[in-house]
Amino acid sequence: MKNNVELSKQIKLSCRNLWKVYGDNSDDFFSNNSYSQEDPSILSKKITEHGHIVANADVSFDVHIGEIFVIMGLSGSGKSTIVRCLSRLIEPTVGKILLDEENLLGKSEKELIEIRRHKMGMVFQNFGLLPHLNVIENIAFPLKLQGLKEKERLEKAVRVIELVGLNGRENNFPMELSGGQQQRVGIARSLAVEPDVWFLDEPFSALDPLIRKQMQDEFLRIQSLQKKSVVFITHDFQEALRIADRMAIMRDGQIVQIGKPVDLILNPKDNYIRDFTKDVPWESVLKASDIIDKSQKILQKAEEVPFDMPVAKMLPLLSKKSVGVVVVDQAGKKLGMANAQSFVTALATAEN
Amino acid sequence: MKNSIFEKNTLTWIGIIFITLILLIFQDKWVWASKYPRELIVPFSDWINFSMEKFIEQFGWFFLNISWLLSWPIIGAQWLLHSLPWIVVIFLVCFIAILSSGVRLALFTLSATFYMVLIGYWEESMNTLALVIISVPMAVFIGFGLGVWGFFSKRAEKVIMPILDIFQTVPTFAYLLPILLLFGFGTVVGLIASILYSFPPMVRNTILGLKRVPDHIIESAIMSGANTKQLFWQAMLPSCKKQILLGINQSTMAALSMVIIAAIIGGTADIGWEVLYYIRKAEVGQSLVVGLVIALMAIIIDRITSGFALNSDKAVKGPKYLKNMRLNYYGFAILVSILLFIVASFFQVLADWPYNLSIWVSSYINNFFETFVKTFRTEIKLLKTYTLFFIMLPTKIGFQQAVSPFTWGFQLEMGHKIFYFMSFILGALWFLKNKKNEIFIFLLLLMIFLYFGLTNMPWLSLLLIYSFFAWRVGGYKLALGTFFGLGFIVVVGMWPEAMISIYLCGIAVVFCFIVGTSLGIWAAHNSVVSSIIRPINDTLQTIPLFVILIPFVMLFKIGDFTGLLAIIIYAIVPSIRYAENGIRNLPSEVIDASTMMGSTKMQLLFLVKIPLALPVIMLGLNQTIMYGIAMLVIAALIGTNGLEQIVFIGLTDGNMGKGFIAGISMAIIAMIVDRITKTISEKRSEALGLSIK
Numbered sequence A: 001m002k003n004n005v006e007l008s009k010q011i012k013l014s015c016r017n018l019w020k021v022y023g024d025n026s027d028d029f030f031s032n033n034s035y036s037q038e039d040p041s042i043l044s045k046k047i048t049e050h051g052h053i054v055a056n057a058d059v060s061f062d063v064h065i066g067e068i069f070v071i072m073g074l075s076g077s078g079k080s081t082i083v084r085c086l087s088r089l090i091e092p093t094v095g096k097i098l099l100d101e102e103n104l105l106g107k108s109e110k111e112l113i114e115i116r117r118h119k120m121g122m123v124f125q126n127f128g129l130l131p132h133l134n135v136i137e138n139i140a141f142p143l144k145l146q147g148l149k150e151k152e153r154l155e156k157a158v159r160v161i162e163l164v165g166l167n168g169r170e171n172n173f174p175m176e177l178s179g180g181q182q183q184r185v186g187i188a189r190s191l192a193v194e195p196d197v198w199f200l201d202e203p204f205s206a207l208d209p210l211i212r213k214q215m216q217d218e219f220l221r222i223q224s225l226q227k228k229s230v231v232f233i234t235h236d237f238q239e240a241l242r243i244a245d246r247m248a249i250m251r252d253g254q255i256v257q258i259g260k261p262v263d264l265i266l267n268p269k270d271n272y273i274r275d276f277t278k279d280v281p282w283e284s285v286l287k288a289s290d291i292i293d294k295s296q297k298i299l300q301k302a303e304e305v306p307f308d309m310p311v312a313k314m315l316p317l318l319s320k321k322s323v324g325v326v327v328v329d330q331a332g333k334k335l336g337m338a339n340a341q342s343f344v345t346a347l348a349t350a351e352n
Numbered sequence B: 001m002k003n004s005i006f007e008k009n010t011l012t013w014i015g016i017i018f019i020t021l022i023l024l025i026f027q028d029k030w031v032w033a034s035k036y037p038r039e040l041i042v043p044f045s046d047w048i049n050f051s052m053e054k055f056i057e058q059f060g061w062f063f064l065n066i067s068w069l070l071s072w073p074i075i076g077a078q079w080l081l082h083s084l085p086w087i088v089v090i091f092l093v094c095f096i097a098i099l100s101s102g103v104r105l106a107l108f109t110l111s112a113t114f115y116m117v118l119i120g121y122w123e124e125s126m127n128t129l130a131l132v133i134i135s136v137p138m139a140v141f142i143g144f145g146l147g148v149w150g151f152f153s154k155r156a157e158k159v160i161m162p163i164l165d166i167f168q169t170v171p172t173f174a175y176l177l178p179i180l181l182l183f184g185f186g187t188v189v190g191l192i193a194s195i196l197y198s199f200p201p202m203v204r205n206t207i208l209g210l211k212r213v214p215d216h217i218i219e220s221a222i223m224s225g226a227n228t229k230q231l232f233w234q235a236m237l238p239s240c241k242k243q244i245l246l247g248i249n250q251s252t253m254a255a256l257s258m259v260i261i262a263a264i265i266g267g268t269a270d271i272g273w274e275v276l277y278y279i280r281k282a283e284v285g286q287s288l289v290v291g292l293v294i295a296l297m298a299i300i301i302d303r304i305t306s307g308f309a310l311n312s313d314k315a316v317k318g319p320k321y322l323k324n325m326r327l328n329y330y331g332f333a334i335l336v337s338i339l340l341f342i343v344a345s346f347f348q349v350l351a352d353w354p355y356n357l358s359i360w361v362s363s364y365i366n367n368f369f370e371t372f373v374k375t376f377r378t379e380i381k382l383l384k385t386y387t388l389f390f391i392m393l394p395t396k397i398g399f400q401q402a403v404s405p406f407t408w409g410f411q412l413e414m415g416h417k418i419f420y421f422m423s424f425i426l427g428a429l430w431f432l433k434n435k436k437n438e439i440f441i442f443l444l445l446l447m448i449f450l451y452f453g454l455t456n457m458p459w460l461s462l463l464l465i466y467s468f469f470a471w472r473v474g475g476y477k478l479a480l481g482t483f484f485g486l487g488f489i490v491v492v493g494m495w496p497e498a499m500i501s502i503y504l505c506g507i508a509v510v511f512c513f514i515v516g517t518s519l520g521i522w523a524a525h526n527s528v529v530s531s532i533i534r535p536i537n538d539t540l541q542t543i544p545l546f547v548i549l550i551p552f553v554m555l556f557k558i559g560d561f562t563g564l565l566a567i568i569i570y571a572i573v574p575s576i577r578y579a580e581n582g583i584r585n586l587p588s589e590v591i592d593a594s595t596m597m598g599s600t601k602m603q604l605l606f607l608v609k610i611p612l613a614l615p616v617i618m619l620g621l622n623q624t625i626m627y628g629i630a631m632l633v634i635a636a637l638i639g640t641n642g643l644e645q646i647v648f649i650g651l652t653d654g655n656m657g658k659g660f661i662a663g664i665s666m667a668i669i670a671m672i673v674d675r676i677t678k679t680i681s682e683k684r685s686e687a688l689g690l691s692i693k
C-alpha cells in the first residue's frame, strides 16, 4: 500500500543543521559561525552544562514529495520540537528549513499564515479540536478562517468527512465522540485545506492499541489516495515500521540514523537502534526484495514473487523450492533470486 | 543538636519571650514600649484629609460631572424597571432562568420574585436591581479588558495583580470613603463602588481562563491558518467561555453585595437601605422580611449566572425542548411580554401591587422571636455571659484582669498564679524533652498571651513575635513585609483598635477552624451530613453579609458577642468546605495502601488522611480568616470596637482620613495573614509532593 519512493526523488521539505535550545540567551552559543565546526554531541553537552535544554541538535533530513517520513524516538527526544520548527510554531535557534526550495525561516508572519492556510496541515496528539464547534464546523474551521463562504466551506468539509468516514456525525460535538473519532475529525480538519505537507505529531498515541491499529490502516488508505508529503511522529517503533517509507531515529535531540525501515533493521548503526529492532518480528518486516541473494544467477523458470511480499508469506514456498524464487518488481522486471539460505543470511546480519 | 534548646531558632524565640516578659514587668516604667506614645503618632489621617480637601477644591468639579453623567444610566434603568409592570419583569426574569438552567430554577424565581411583590417591596428591589444591571456590564468590560491585557503582557500582569489584591482586601466600607468625597452622596457612589469592587474577579477569571486554554488548541488554530485576531476571538475565547462566565457570575455577586453595602450612605431608596433602616429601628421582624428579599435576589442572580457558566459546555448540545424552539423563542418571549404588558394595563393589580393587598408578616416574626427569647431567656443569658467571661474577656484582657469574684467567682491568688504558670511550663518542658520545640515555644507564648491578654501585650514584642514567625514561615521578605506593615499600623496610632479587631476575629477563626474542619472531615466520611451541610453553606456564601446579621441581632441584641456569632457563622463555611474537599480528593491508592497495611479507621484519619489533606485544610484556614475579616467589617454596624468601627464612623461623620487609614490597616493585616497561611500551605504541599486543586 505504501508509495514507491523510487518514483520521485524530488525534495518537498528539507531541514538543515537545525538547532533548538530552550533557555535565556541560548543563541549566544551560535553567534559566530565556528559552532558548525564543532561536533554536535560535544556542543550539545556544553550547552546543557550551561543550564539550557537542547531539544534539537544539528538535525538534517529531507522529505520527498509523496513519501511518508517518520521520526521515531523516545519521549523527550525532541520529536515534537522538530515538527513544530518545521511548521514554525516555534522558532528554531539556528538552522535552515526549505519548503519547495524556499527559505521558510525568512517568511513573514503574513506569508506564514498563507502557507499554513494552503500548504500545511497538522494533526495533534491531543486532537486540538475546538470544544464549542461541532464536527463539521471544526473541520470547516480552517476554511472559515480563510474567509470562504459558508456554502463552499460546507461542501469541502463534507468531502473530507467522507474521506475519514465520519458521515452521520456532522452535528456532534467533540465531547460526544470517542478518541478515535475525535482524531478522525483532527485528520479531516488538517486535510480540509488540501495541503501538500502533512504533519502528524503522535496522532494515534492517545488511542487504545486496537483502535490505533485501525487508525494506522485508515491513515495509510487516506495517504494512498492523497499522496501528501508526510512527516509522521511516533514513539512506537512498530507503528513506524508499518507506516514509514523512510524513517529517522532520534535520541537526545539528535538524529541517530536515517533510512528505510529495513535498512535500519538490517544495519543498525549502534546499540541504541539495535535495542529497538531486537523484538521486531522479522518475517513480517522483511520483504522479498530484502532477502535477494545477489551472488545467485536468475533462474528464468523459477516461481515469481512480487518484490513487496512479506517474507512470512514466502516461507512455505522457500521451504519447498530449494532453488528459490525470482523476485520481480511492479513492472515485472526480475530483480534477483531469493532462497532459504539468503533468508537466513539476512536474519543473521539483522540480529547481530 | 538540631532539636535541642540550643538550636538557633529556639534560642531566638526564647530571647523574644524574654524581652516580652521584661517589657511586661517594666510596663509602668517604659510605657512607650507597651503603649505607643501619642506624640509620636504620625498624623497620616490629617494629611489625607488635607490633601483630599485641596484635591477636591481643584478637581472636584470633574468628579461631580462624572457623577452627573453616570446618574443617567441609573435613572434610565430605574425608569425602565418601574414603568414595566411587575408581571412583565417577573416573566422576563423567569424566562432567563429557564434559559440558564431550566424549569426548576424558573419556578423558584417565580415564587421568590412574587414574594417581593407580595410584601410590597417591589420598587425598592427594582432600584437595587437597576444598580446591579448598570454596574455589572461596566465591571465586566473593564475586568475583561484588563484581564486580556494582563494575559498578553507579563509586565501589565505584574502591575495589575497587586492592585487587585489591594482592591479585594480593603474592607468594603473603606471603599466608599474616597468615592463619597469625590462624587458626593447618592446612587452614583453605590454604582462606582460596586464597579470597583466587582471588576477584580472578572480580571482574575479572564487571565486564568486564557492561561488554561490548552496548547494543542492554540497550535491547532495557528496551523489552521488563524491570524492573531482570529486566534483570540475564534479559538481561545470560546475555549475559555466557562471561566469567563464564572467571572461574570462572581462579578455580579460582588456588585450586588456592594450595592447593598453602599446603601449605608443612604439616599438610594433601595432594598439595602430598608434593611438597615429596620435594623437601626430595632424592628427586627420587618428587617428579616426585607432581608429575605436581598437573600432571594442574591440566590436568583447567582443561580442564573452560574447556570449559564456551568451549562456552557452542555448548552451547545442544548436541552431538547429548547433546541426545538430555538428559532423563535426570543420572539416568543417578546410576544408574551407585550401581551402581558397589555393585560397589565387593564388590570392595574398586575402592574402595581396595591398597598392594602400586601402581606404583613413581620409582627408574627417579632412575636415568634419574642416568645423564643422569653422562653430561653436564661439559656441565652448563660451562653452570652459564659462566652464573655470565659473566652472573650480572657483573650482580650487576660486572666490577670478577667478573673474576678464577679466573673469567675474568685480572686486570682498567688497559688492560682503559680499553678497556672507551673502547669504551662511543665507542659512546655515535656514537649521540649520530646524534641517538639515548636510546641514548646507555642505553649510559652500562649501562657503569656492568656495571662496578660492580647490588648495588654506590648506592641514592640508583638511586632517581634509576628515578624519572626513570618520569617520562619516565608523568609526575610515576608518578615520585612510583616514588620513594616504592622509597624505602619503602630505608627499611625491604630494599634489598639487593630488588636481589638484581631481579638474578635481571632476567637471566631479559632472556633471556626476547629469546629468547621471537624464538620468537614465528618462530611467527607458521611454523605448524609455532606448533603445537609452543602445547601446551608451555599446559601450562607451567597446571601449578602448584612442579612446574616439580622437573626443574631434578634436573639442577642447588638454588641461584641453578636458580632462574634455572625463572624463565626459566615467564616465557618470555607473551613468546612476545604476540609471536606481536601479529604475527599486524596489519592485513593495511598488510602488503599494504608488500609492494606492494617491501619484502623482512626489511624487512617489521623496518620494518613489529615496530614495529606493539611495543605488544603490550611487553605481553608486562609479563607476562613478572609471571610472573618469581611464579616468583621460589617459587624461594625452592630457596635464592635475595632478598626472596622473607625472605618464605619469615618463614613458617617465624614472623617475620611481616619476611616481610610483604619481601612488600610485592616487590609494590611488581611494581606499579611493571607501570605503567611498561603506560604504554610504551599510549603506543606511541596513537601508532600502534592499539587493543590
Ligand SMILES: Nc1ncnc2c1ncn2[C@@H]1O[C@H](COP(=O)(O)OP(=O)(O)O)[C@@H](O)[C@H]1O
Residues within 6 Å of the ligand: A022, A053, A054, A055, A073, A074, A075, A076, A077, A078, A079, A080, A081, A082
Ligand atoms: N517550552 C519548553 N521549554 C523548555 N523545554 C522544553 C520546552 N518544550 C520542550 N522542552 C524540552 O525539550 C525536550 C524535547 O521535547 P519534545 O520535543 O516535546 O520531545 P518529544 O516530542 O520527543 O517527547 C524535552 O526535554 C522537553 O523537556
Ligand SMILES: [Mg+2]
Residues within 6 Å of the ligand: A079, A080, A081, A202
Ligand atoms: Mg511529543
